Amino acid sequence: KAGVTQTPRYLIKTRGQQVTLSCSPISGHRSVSWYQQTPGQGLQFLFEYFSETQRNKGNFPGRFSGRQFSNSRSEMNVSTLELGDSALYLCASSLRYQGGRQETQYFGPGTRLLVL
């Protein structure tokens, strides 16, 4: 079974621009979560999508948004980029929380975003 895929793998943008990152989950997984990893803050939860709806959201400004399509693929968008948005953005997919059982999240290779 193919793993989680993320595109692009690397991205360079300038301040003020916007960026869209894409994530394709493992086949059959309907939940997609996004995380930001920086040297200073570590791994932080951005949001989770399930059945095309945002279910959970972390403490990030409204510049960070996302969506999920009917095939469970997800995109996240960052508008008005700031230098501090430079990070590794990781996407994870899972079968999601079902009947009290917390499913494992499997991660993609990430997108490295550099904001200049």
Add this chain to the structure above:
Amino acid sequence: AQKVTQAQTEISVVEKEDVTLDCVYETRDTTYYLFWYKQPPSGELVFLIRRNSFDEQNEISGRYSWNFQKSTSSFNFTITASQVVDSAVYFCALIQGAQKLVFGQGTRLTINP
């Protein structure tokens, strides 16, 4: 609030040594899940193990073993006879309720030949 602490920022050992990575967590809930992930230089987080709060049985998988102790809120990870390929950053994580992993700061493990 949930919190995961990995007090060891960096560990460096010589190949074939045993090494233990510590993880201490905080949560108010009685139902939760603990995870360990490995992050090699490529960046992808590789799932290693999951434990739920009702299962304190220790687990061994090859050279890897995990010790879960609710009494001390710890979920430690031991690598026996370490190898250079074990070099990576290892993260302990906690999840409870919402689909949101809370990660520790990670431990950078370097295995020297």
